Amino acid sequence: MKFPCIEFERSAAVCGSGETSLIFNQVTYREQVNLITSFIDASNVYGSSEVDALDLRDLFSDHGLLRFDIVSGNQKPYLPFEKDSLMDCRRNRSIDNPIRCFLSGDFRANEQLGLTAMHTLWFREHNRIAGKLLEMNADWDGERIYQETRKIIGAMMQHITYKHWLPLILGQDGYNRWIGDYKGYDSNVNPSMSNEFATAAFRFGHTLINPRLERLGNDFKSIPSGPILLHEAFFAPERMLSEGGIDPLLRGLFASPLKKPLSNQLLNNELTEKLFHRSTDVALDLAAMNIQRDMGTTSP
Numbered sequence: 001m002k003f004p005c006i007e008f009e010r011s012a013a014v015c016g017s018g019e020t021s022l023i024f025n026q027v028t029y030r031e032q033v034n035l036i037t038s039f040i041d042a043s044n045v046y047g048s049s050e051v052d053a054l055d056l057r058d059l060f061s062d063h064g065l066l067r068f069d070i071v072s073g074n075q076k077p078y079l080p081f082e083k084d085s086l087m088d089c090r091r092n093r094s095i096d097n098p099i100r101c102f103l104s105g106d107f108r109a110n111e112q113l114g115l116t117a118m119h120t121l122w123f124r125e126h127n128r129i130a131g132k133l134l135e136m137n138a139d140w141d142g143e144r145i146y147q148e149t150r151k152i153i154g155a156m157m158q159h160i161t162y163k164h165w166l167p168l169i170l171g172q173d174g175y176n177r178w179i180g181d182y183k184g185y186d187s188n189v190n191p192s193m194s195n196e197f198a199t200a201a202f203r204f205g206h207t208l209i210n211p212r213l214e215r216l217g218n219d220f221k222s223i224p225s226g227p228i229l230l231h232e233a234f235f236a237p238e239r240m241l242s243e244g245g246i247d248p249l250l251r252g253l254f255a256s257p258l259k260k261p262l263s264n265q266l267l268n269n270e271l272t273e274k275l276f277h278r279s280t281d282v283a284l285d286l287a288a289m290n291i292q293r294d295m296g297t298t299s300p
């Protein structure tokens, strides 16, 4: 390649926004579309549209379950495989590596193995709770079990976010000051994400990412295949299937501290030098993308 470049596409504009043409009679600010729901409603498990939700369901058994294709050695299901999406791990598929990406409610589920493990855990939790509800309510049909389970899973995510995660991120004082106690549903609040939040503020998470994922056994010692460097874990569902499933990854996530954001290295080198190197001609740079994305929106 003569002039290698990092792949980057500007976020699509809301139709009619960002127009300077006289046809629209006025200059309008460019706005972007949010492709997923703005609510903490477990859309990462169920999708953000009816079509996606139906595609993820097991509609044959009528037991309110999510569907799967294969199970692990101890009979736990993995997410189903996608068939016709544009996900990046499709580019890694070959005769030597016939494994497709996993399908989940959010198309980023394969982005790195830690995230894939979390998606798998929530999907299994849906099927576990649906099984319990069926045991307790033999007269419920699949639709009722699915909807009730979905409510419970969404509530679990809200509980984790507000009771456990945000107080740690904001500090209890910060939490009390900026969020405070829940006072009931207010339909007048606009729940959509601001550009500032999506393109800058919430990306603070990128500064907390370790350059490698620990993978630990029952004894909390490293498994024989060891930790995996992040750049080997991007869009690599095959490594989850062949190297111990989700358990070692989840133990690694909860037993390892987050990276400390250092002033001389906010994002680790795996993210700035080797991002998605398996699926792009030129490895990406997350720091550069964050800046470019922010500039492409109307953030102040």
Ligand code: HEM
Residues within 6 Å of the ligand: 111, 112, 197, 198, 199, 202, 203, 204, 205, 206, 209, 230, 286, 289, 290, 293
């Ligand atoms: C290894 C872990 C992670 C990787 C590889 C990763 C990678 C990425 C990439 C490639 C993008 C899209 C960049 C763009 O085109 O603008 C992105 C967006 C984003 N990331 Fe991460 N990320 C990771 C973890 C996190 C964490 C832990 C957080 C927050 C706690 C986070 C928050 C965000 C947000 C808010 C966006 C913008 C989403 C949107 O509006 O579409 N990421 N990330």
